[in-house]
Amino acid sequence: MIAVAPDNSGRIRRQNQERILDAAERVFAETGFAGATIAEIAASAGLPKANVHYYFSTKEDLYRAVLQSILTLWLAPADRITPDSDPAEAMADYIRAKMEASRVHPYASKVFANEILHGGGQIQPFLSEDLRRRVEDKAAVLDGWISGGRMAPVDTRHVFFWIWAITQHYADFDIQVRTVLARKRLARRDFDHITAEVVRFVLRGLGLEFSIQQG
Amino acid sequence: MIAVAPDNSGRIRRQNQERILDAAERVFAETGFAGATIAEIAASAGLPKANVHYYFSTKEDLYRAVLQSILTLWLAPADRITPDSDPAEAMADYIRAKMEASRVHPYASKVFANEILHGGGQIQPFLSEDLRRRVEDKAAVLDGWISGGRMAPVDTRHVFFWIWAITQHYADFDIQVRTVLARKRLARRDFDHITAEVVRFVLRGLGLEFSIQQG
DNA sequence: GTCTATACATAGATAGAC
DNA sequence: GTCTATCTATGTATAGAC
Numbered sequence: 001m002i003a004v005a006p007d008n009s010g011r012i013r014r015q016n017q018e019r020i021l022d023a024a025e026r027v028f029a030e031t032g033f034a035g036a037t038i039a040e041i042a043a044s045a046g047l048p049k050a051n052v053h054y055y056f057s058t059k060e061d062l063y064r065a066v067l068q069s070i071l072t073l074w075l076a077p078a079d080r081i082t083p084d085s086d087p088a089e090a091m092a093d094y095i096r097a098k099m100e101a102s103r104v105h106p107y108a109s110k111v112f113a114n115e116i117l118h119g120g121g122q123i124q125p126f127l128s129e130d131l132r133r134r135v136e137d138k139a140a141v142l143d144g145w146i147s148g149g150r151m152a153p154v155d156t157r158h159v160f161f162w163i164w165a166i167t168q169h170y171a172d173f174d175i176q177v178r179t180v181l182a183r184k185r186l187a188r189r190d191f192d193h194i195t196a197e198v199v200r201f202v203l204r205g206l207g208l209e210f211s212i213q214q215g
Numbered sequence: 216m217i218a219v220a221p222d223n224s225g226r227i228r229r230q231n232q233e234r235i236l237d238a239a240e241r242v243f244a245e246t247g248f249a250g251a252t253i254a255e256i257a258a259s260a261g262l263p264k265a266n267v268h269y270y271f272s273t274k275e276d277l278y279r280a281v282l283q284s285i286l287t288l289w290l291a292p293a294d295r296i297t298p299d300s301d302p303a304e305a306m307a308d309y310i311r312a313k314m315e316a317s318r319v320h321p322y323a324s325k326v327f328a329n330e331i332l333h334g335g336g337q338i339q340p341f342l343s344e345d346l347r348r349r350v351e352d353k354a355a356v357l358d359g360w361i362s363g364g365r366m367a368p369v370d371t372r373h374v375f376f377w378i379w380a381i382t383q384h385y386a387d388f389d390i391q392v393r394t395v396l397a398r399k400r401l402a403r404r405d406f407d408h409i410t411a412e413v414v415r416f417v418l419r420g421l422g423l424e425f426s427i428q429q430g
Numbered sequence: 431g432t433c434t435a436t437a438c439a440t441a442g443a444t445a446g447a448c
Numbered sequence: 449g450t451c452t453a454t455c456t457a458t459g460t461a462t463a464g465a466c
Contacts, residue, residue, distance in 0.1 A: 012431085031333060034250030037459060048433050053461060110332055113387075117325055117332070118246060120390045127394040135395050152419065155412045161392060162416065165384035166377050172328075175335045177376060179342040180350050197370045201377065204367065205420030227449085252441060263451050268443065 017055050019045045024066050029110035033063055033118070064122055067115060070108045071126050077101065081138045087145045088208040092199045095163060099195040102171035103188070109171035135160050152207025159206065166198055232270050234260045239281050244325035248278055248333075279337055282330060285323045286341050292316065296353045302360045303423040307414050310378060314410040317386035318403070324386035350375050367422025374421065381413055 023044035027036045038059060042049040056062035077097035081090045102109055115123055135157055142156035170177060170186070178186060186194075203209055238259035242251045253274060257264045271277035292312035296305045317324055330338055350372055357371035385392060385401070393401060401409075418424055 032247040032249055032329070034247055035333070038461085039459075049460095050433055050462080051431090054431075054433095057461085059460070114247070114329070114332060116388050116391050117329060118250070120394070124394070127391055128397075131391075132395050132397065154416060155408070157396060158409065158412055159416075161384060161388075161395075162381050162413070165380040165388070169376060169380035173331050173376075173380070176331050176342055176346075179335070179339070180347050180376075181372065182343075182347065193370070194373065197373055198377070201369060201374075201420040204422065205416040207419065253443085254441075264442090265444080265451055266449090269449075269451095272443085274442065 013055075016045075016047065016051070020047065020052055020055055020062070021066055021069060024062050025069075025107045025111060028063060028066055029107035029114070032114050033059075036063075066111060067122055070105075070112055071123065071130070073101065073105065073108060074112070075130060075134055078134060078138050081141050083141050083144055087142075087150050087206075088203055091203060091206065091208065095167060095199050095202055096195055098163060098167035099170065099191060099198065102167050103186075103191045106171040106174060109168050113168065113172045152205075154206065162205075163202060166202070170194060228270075231260075231262065231266070235262065235267055235270055235277070236281055236284060239277050240284075240322045240326060243278060243281055244322035244329070247329050248274075281326060282337055285320075285327055286338065286345075288316065288320065288323060289327070290345060290349050293349055293353050296356050298356050298359055302357075302365050302421075303418055306418060306421065306423065310382060310414050310417055311410055313378060313382035314385065314406060314413065317382055318401075318406045321386040321389060324383050328383065328387045367420075369421065377420075378417060381417070385409060 020041065024036070024041045027041045027044060030036075031040075036059075038052050039049055041062070042052045045052070052062070056065060077094055080093040080097070112123075115121075120127060138160065139156040142151065142154075142159060145151040146153050146156070170191070174186065178184065183190070200209075235256065239251070239256045242256045242259060245251075246255075251274075253267050254264055256277070257267045260267070267277070271280060292309055295308040295312070327338075335342060353375065354371040357366065357369075357374060360366040361368050361371070385406070389401065393399065398405070415424075
């Protein structure tokens, strides 16, 4: 009888779960929930099919776990937006963080986009609770800036939709972007250029163009 | 023997194909290619399953036909952007047309988004030929405006990505938008408000804010 | 805890009567 | 041209040996 030490066993468990989650994120991103197969996820994780079922009993369980791991990333960038911060600085930081997220976690962005696109049934609570509250809070901050004459008057909740749309576009629609630009891939320096352009565009759109100097 | 008159038979044929295409567009939009079933498409079209196979031999054929019917819609709005037009007017018209497309054809937008999201294998020629050429042409028009000092200096090809991202967001991510705004649905007047906000934001972002008066 | 073999369900596609 | 019945493939999930 080969008994595995508890600490070690726990590590293997976590390690395998992590491998499966990473593989699943990629496969779900590339083919959607229905298109993804356990076989492909297992192969991509370097594990036999039944092993995936051992850690995540059903495909839906696994999908929910992937979504969960994404949602924790999703709200973080908005932390920079506070009443006391300089509007232009705060919004520029936010946009940069969102662009960085698109560059580093394109699969996460695609899984999220796919879930929303198909009705968002699995993340309804996140949308109606966490995200909604967050947007209300941050929109209130922007409204304060507008009242103080520090920003152009806009419907502030839509400002977030626009920033999400633009920044996530570079992850979700990357094939279209690369094809239209005739680029094989978008490297870090491409993202730096794009990020600077997006920051300038959005800040100008919000009437914040004169406040910052650095791109 | 019941022979159907040729003209009439042609009409039934077109009518059934149209019903199937409409139903397929909706089902593909809601569940993606893999998630869609012929049974659901047939039910939604009010026809038996085998009838769908009669008109479109395979699921992929049907999917391609749906995409084809969308692509013809996709390039039209950019026609308003010409060297002689007033920059602000032309861009405002373009944005309004794209927002209207999102309002009227949300399923088409979702099918397109889904296809891009999953690699765009079925529309690669469209992306690399038609769309790429169109963007190059229209970006050149914008570059001309910039040279003439009529618009702020920006990377003009990305301007199109931004406008697509924002306007299509209201179709593709409608569940998120509605949930965050706590609205059951977005009516025509909601779209009118949003469109005006988007037009103002984008024009200001492009340095065109002073040129137009009407929202 | 791992993995092979397999049961079971679903869905794409087709044969053939009408 | 329409539709029922069915074939076949694929993929989820599980049983059971190791």
